[in-house]
Amino acid sequence: MQGKLQQVYRVSKELGQNSLFSGSFQLSQLSRLSSLVIANGAEIKLNFVFSTTAYHHPSITGHIDTELLVECQRCLEPMVHPVSLDFALLIDASDDDVKSFQMDTVYTDDGYLDLFEVIEDELILALPVISMHDDPTCNKHWQPDSVEQVVEKNNPFSVLETLKGK
Ligand SMILES: [Zn+2]
Numbered sequence: 001m002q003g004k005l006q007q008v009y010r011v012s013k014e015l016g017q018n019s020l021f022s023g024s025f026q027l028s029q030l031s032r033l034s035s036l037v038i039a040n041g042a043e044i045k046l047n048f049v050f051s052t053t054a055y056h057h058p059s060i061t062g063h064i065d066t067e068l069l070v071e072c073q074r075c076l077e078p079m080v081h082p083v084s085l086d087f088a089l090l091i092d093a094s095d096d097d098v099k100s101f102q103m104d105t106v107y108t109d110d111g112y113l114d115l116f117e118v119i120e121d122e123l124i125l126a127l128p129v130i131s132m133h134d135d136p137t138c139n140k141h142w143q144p145d146s147v148e149q150v151v152e153k154n155n156p157f158s159v160l161e162t163l164k165g166k
Pocket residue numbers: 072073074075076077132133138139
């Protein structure tokens with residue numbers, strides 16, 4: 001059975017129906033994520049299912065596809081950050097369950113789950129810490145005293161190498 005994408009679900013109603021939900025919505029509908037990336041009118045495509053059997057605990061599992069635009073930290077030009085990620089989350093799990101399942105949980109508000117918030121959290125977690133174009137020469141004005149060299153300088157192992165050399 002195929003269900004329609006909506007923002008809020010009553011979890012008890014969806015659990016056990018094995019409905020596969022799929023659809024898409026606009027990046028602009030996620031304000032926290034929008035403030036972290038460059039607006040590009042991205043469409044966020046997803047499909048997911050509520051289940052009690054997949055993990056023997058109420059859960060939501062699914063897949064997200066989109067293309068976000070982030071700033072390259074070398075040339076400060078936009079670069080595409082493709083996202084294709086699977087997620088599997090318990091619903092309203094106790095701390096003990098989270099530990100024993102080794103899975104994260106989402107929490108409902110009185111039995112209602114805000115799906116957009118769940119998806120937004122997953123996408124924010126998947127953002128690169130440092131984004132740079134694959135092309136190391138994307139910034140023609142890049143100075144020799146580059147980030148790579150700073151990293152090298154601060155690397156404790158390179159300090160050891162220097163000591164060994166003495
Ligand atoms: Zn770049």
